[in-house]
Amino acid sequence: MGTSLANSNISMANNLEGILNQAIEIMDRLGSGFTSFREKLAALQGRLGEGRFHLAVLGQFKRGKSTLLNALMGEPLLPTAVVPLTAIPTFIRYDHSKHAKVSFLNQQPAQECFSEDPQELNSFLAKYVSEEENPQNRLRVAFTELFIAADILKQGVVLIDTPGIGSTYRHNTETTLNFLQQCDAALFLLSADPPITEAELDFLKEALPKIGKIFMALNKTDYLSAAEKEALVNFLRKVFAEKLDTGLDLSILTISARQGLEAKLSGDLGLWENSGLKELNDHLINFLVAEKNVILKAAVMAKTSALLADSAMQIGLCIQSLELPLNQLEERLEIFKDKLKEAETEKQFARDILNGDRKRLLELLEEQAKDLRLKAQAHFEGIIQQSEDNLGQIGENEVRKALSTSIPAFFEHELAAMSQLFDTRVSGLLQFHQYKANDLIEAVRSAAAEIFEIPYHPGERTRYFELNPEPYWVTHQWDDSLSPIPPEWIDRLLPRRIRENRIHRRLLRLIHLLIQRNVENLRWATLQNLDNTFRRFTVEFDQRLQDTINATQGAIKTTILKRSEQVDKISEEIMLLKKSATELSNLQDLLKS
Ligand SMILES: Nc1nc2c(ncn2[C@@H]2O[C@H](COP(=O)(O)OP(=O)(O)O)[C@@H](O)[C@H]2O)c(=O)[nH]1
Ligand SMILES: [Mg+2]
Numbered sequence: 001m002g003t004s005l006a007n008s009n010i011s012m013a014n015n016l017e018g019i020l021n022q023a024i025e026i027m028d029r030l031g032s033g034f035t036s037f038r039e040k041l042a043a044l045q046g047r048l049g050e051g052r053f054h055l056a057v058l059g060q061f062k063r064g065k066s067t068l069l070n071a072l073m074g075e076p077l078l079p080t081a082v083v084p085l086t087a088i089p090t091f092i093r094y095d096h097s098k099h100a101k102v103s104f105l106n107q108q109p110a111q112e113c114f115s116e117d118p119q120e121l122n123s124f125l126a127k128y129v130s131e132e133e134n135p136q137n138r139l140r141v142a143f144t145e146l147f148i149a150a151d152i153l154k155q156g157v158v159l160i161d162t163p164g165i166g167s168t169y170r171h172n173t174e175t176t177l178n179f180l181q182q183c184d185a186a187l188f189l190l191s192a193d194p195p196i197t198e199a200e201l202d203f204l205k206e207a208l209p210k211i212g213k214i215f216m217a218l219n220k221t222d223y224l225s226a227a228e229k230e231a232l233v234n235f236l237r238k239v240f241a242e243k244l245d246t247g248l249d250l251s252i253l254t255i256s257a258r259q260g261l262e263a264k265l266s267g268d269l270g271l272w273e274n275s276g277l278k279e280l281n282d283h284l285i286n287f288l289v290a291e292k293n294v295i296l297k298a299a300v301m302a303k304t305s306a307l308l309a310d311s312a313m314q315i316g317l318c319i320q321s322l323e324l325p326l327n328q329l330e331e332r333l334e335i336f337k338d339k340l341k342e343a344e345t346e347k348q349f350a351r352d353i354l355n356g357d358r359k360r361l362l363e364l365l366e367e368q369a370k371d372l373r374l375k376a377q378a379h380f381e382g383i384i385q386q387s388e389d390n391l392g393q394i395g396e397n398e399v400r401k402a403l404s405t406s407i408p409a410f411f412e413h414e415l416a417a418m419s420q421l422f423d424t425r426v427s428g429l430l431q432f433h434q435y436k437a438n439d440l441i442e443a444v445r446s447a448a449a450e451i452f453e454i455p456y457h458p459g460e461r462t463r464y465f466e467l468n469p470e471p472y473w474v475t476h477q478w479d480d481s482l483s484p485i486p487p488e489w490i491d492r493l494l495p496r497r498i499r500e501n502r503i504h505r506r507l508l509r510l511i512h513l514l515i516q517r518n519v520e521n522l523r524w525a526t527l528q529n530l531d532n533t534f535r536r537f538t539v540e541f542d543q544r545l546q547d548t549i550n551a552t553q554g555a556i557k558t559t560i561l562k563r564s565e566q567v568d569k570i571s572e573e574i575m576l577l578k579k580s581a582t583e584l585s586n587l588q589d590l591l592k593s
């Protein structure tokens with residue numbers, strides 16, 4: 001056995017992946033007491049590999065979004081030149097086997113199509129996403145996915161073909177906005193025909209404050225001269241500067257998605273560059289992904305560092321347990337157990353406060369639901385009133401139609417407001433509880449360090465708990481089942497005033513029913529969300545505390561068992577532990593540099 005502890009024979013890696021690899025190797029060597037560290041380090045390794053980046057492509061119908069995405073993938077997989085169903089996004093993800101998948105709003109199982117032929121996948125998707133083949137989304141599609149091993153997706157980029165903005169239904173815009181908030185960046189596509197519309201400007205006004213990063217590209221420049229391109233870009237810049245008074249980056253890439261796709265299909269590098277897609281691809285994607293990776297790396301690094309510190313402490317404990325006289329060791333173990341009992345009481349106390357907070361949030365939810373019922377009542381009664389004013393009488397079917405179109409818009413908006421309110425409240429609360437939880441865990445660790453006289457490394461204090469790691473598409477089905485009905489025969493026989501009263505009462509009952517159902521939908525969804533979040537938090541906290549306790553107690557107990565072994569075996573063990581401790585501390589230094 002070598003004795004030079006300082007010159008560890010491991011060649012030090014200088015990147016995070018390398019540090020993680022070596023740390024895992026060290027844990028492997030240390031054996032059974034360190035498997036939980038090994039698992040966590042391996043999980044971090046996995047996370048580093050799959051940090052996804054969500055880029056949404058936005059723009060009005062026919063700007064060339066699907067063509068552009070096809071060009072970036074290098075194959076005509078997405079249907080183009082179709083009237084799109086504006087409520088359905090397509091997520092494009094990396095996968096070795098090329099296929100498309102359709103998920104539905106109801107419980108119906110997802111449909112998949114595996115094929116190497118782009119045309120086949122294209123036709124499969126067209127069946128679900130085009131107005132022609134799936135009028136008014138009769139098939140109840142929620143979203144579609146495309147899986148392909150395209151280079152651009154390799155680094156974890158997820159491309160999203162979004163519903164066209166500025167469409168007939170206002171609530172689609174709302175849905176898009178809610179969704180965008182969780183994307184990493186957006187590419188807004190314009191084209192010459194006409195360069196920009198009111199609807200697009202309105203959308204941008206609302207979207208800009210919500211999206212972290214937005215890039216502009218002018219598409220279909222293949223039929224423009226250089227002078228025309230320049231004039232258009234200048235015009236757009238001027239419009240943006242005037243109408244969108246934000247600190248918007250006004251650079252606008254000029255591209256031709258059609259040429260880009262041609263170039264990819266024929267392998268014509270010159271055309272690829274000319275089409276502007278090379279620049280878009282390289283600059284936008286590489287730059288953004290690099291930036292995201294920096295953030296992800298920082299988070300993984302902080303967690304790695306905390307794990308290394310934890311394992312170093314555990315090694316210290318193992319060494320102490322081998323070196324201290326047995327009776328002293330057992331005495332200290334008893335003292336530590338008392339500390340753990342205190343921690344258990346503290347934990348219970350924290351749990352009670354958490355439950356109280358949860359209960360108050362649920363009460364708030366009930367209040368919100370009550371207010372929403374009243375608000376909805378006023379809103380929809382207003383619609384009846386307006387219709388009566390316009391027609392001079394009650395047109396039952398007109399009112400039903402008006403209600404049916406305004407329901408999704410109204411509730412989509414309320415859903416966004418409600419989510420925002422609860423997100424803010426929940427994250428504020430959990431931040432506080434996170435802080436308490438960290439304190440408690442640190443108390444256990446520092447008690448262990450003190451009692452067993454080992455160096456104390458404070459653990460990571462940043463947030464462990466993360467809300468919403470993936471953007472989700474809001475796929476609520478609002479109940480607007482209001483098909484026109486024939487008036488009841490009896491209505492016709494009644495005098496006008498009585499007839500109108502009957503219809504009025506019928507409409508009020510209908511409103512009442514619809515409000516009950518839709519508010520209940522919303523209340524239920526929020527309740528589930530709250531419950532899940534709190535449950536996850538509690539489970540995660542318990543796990544961390546238990547891990548900390550197990551690490552400490554477990555290390556000592558397993559080491560005590562080893563003390564019955566022969567003296568030279570014990571000293572070999574101590575040697576291994578000390579060597580590993582040095583290696584870990586070197587890795588720590590590397591992480592910090
Ligand atoms: N000339 C020209 N036409 C394009 C270009 N990109 C898309 N188009 C055409 O514009 C139409 C709409 O494209 P599509 O990708 O379906 O637009 P989307 O509705 O925004 O997804 C199709 O007929 C495309 O062929 C381009 O760069 N140049
Ligand atoms: Mg499209």
